[in-house]
Amino acid sequence: MIDIGINGAAGRMGRRLVALASEDEQLRVVTALERDGHELLGNDAGVVASVDAINTPLAAQVQNKPKVMIDFTVPEAFREALRVCRQQKIAMVIGTTGLTDDDYKAIDAAAEDIAILHAPNMSLGVNLLFALVGQVAERLGDDYDIEIVEAHHRFKLDAPSGTAMGLAEAICHATGKQIDKDFVHGRHGESTRKRGEVGMHALRIGDEVGRHSVHFGTLGEEITLAHKASTRDVFARGALRAAAWLADKPVGRYHMKDVLGL
Template identity: 45%
Template sequence: MIRTVITGSTGRMGSTLLRLARDAKDLQVVAATVRSGSPAAGQDAGLAARLGAALDVLLMDDLERALEFSKADVVVDFTGPEASLAHAKTCAARGVPLVVGSTGFSEEDTAKLRESARKVPIVAAPNMSVGVNLVIQMAAQLARVLGPSFDVEVLEAHHRMKKDAPSGTALKLAEVLAESLGRTRDDLTFVRDGQTGARPPGEIGVQALRGGDVVGEHTVYFFGDGERIELTHRATNRDQFAQGALRAARWVARRAPGLYDMADVLGLQGKT
């Protein structure tokens, strides 16, 4: 049994992770946390997360204390950049592997995450879905084969409550496409407004839509002369994100220190 700690346990992803980890035969939820000062602290994690039954695990608002008493093998974190960085530092100090699914990290944040990963193995990915990560690999291959004669655009859609834009997955797609085409982040265009003129050669557009309860949709367009290719992934619930994260948890629990991503977890050849 892999002794697992779930952070942000009363949130959308946290409660999903709790439910799926509870039902997994090879995982044991030994601790669960909420933000500091949360009124849910001290409640049973299963009841607070509305799972319909108690888990016999009391919510804590301090990850360090949770790790001290749980003898955890791995922590799974879907909170936010600031909290995730603090959790990574705590895991590094305690020697506990970590899975991070938060998005919105800056380059400076990623550097801090990498620093923690010198002490413990960390899997960090903007999207833990197995399907999305296969789409990223396919997009890279298409870009290499089609080359500069095709114009590339990335479009993503998410629910109205999402805080960052474009999504971390869209940014990952755009960066992978740029690398495959020999371009840089300077070639990414996030806003078009007014008299923009003709589309510059080599530009990669990244656009975001927000509304309703859309879980997550990502499409890469390859526009050629006389033909168009569309590569799309649509998520209809959060289970696949959580299942991917738990797959990463099983994988990272036995790895050497380092910063990994889902391509490592899935063993994808020619990872970008």
């Protein structure tokens, strides 16, 4: 059995991680963290997740040290979890989005002491999409315009989404473009497209779980690569698979492409 921890275990993603981990014969949730003062502290994490009790209560601090901690929270909670995991030598799978440049530097620094896997999207399909988008952008070149469109529920805090930024980074890595120089966020007024620029567009609508598409177009044809998630379980299952994969890895920084062997 692989002992794992869930940070933000009473949140929407946290509950699904607990529930799905309880169905996995190789995983055991031994730590379920929530913020100090949370109204559900002390309750069994399995019951909170609407499954059978797992004998692990929601707690504000690590009580039983896991092999890997999974973090799907907000930047503030992630920062504290990173500090604790680095201090206690607990590997981390990080799915939190909206991180700053300083956060990425902190992840790099922590990866000198623990194994860390960070991905803007834990879906296996999306991570395959990252690879495909980079290949297409490299092969087609600037003769083809590129537009990235993402859609999420009305409550999402960050825009563009972490996944959209992951798609942008895949394009940059393949083509040498720069996000702060070659990307345009939305358009209004007189906005004739410039050769080589990449458009980024964010929709916030209803209860949309997650939809991403990358459009490559030139005069006469268009290619679209797209992914749609209909349930958050795809992200939870990907994170659990990543945690199982990371459990025996040495210190360092890893990505979902490593899990997939890409």
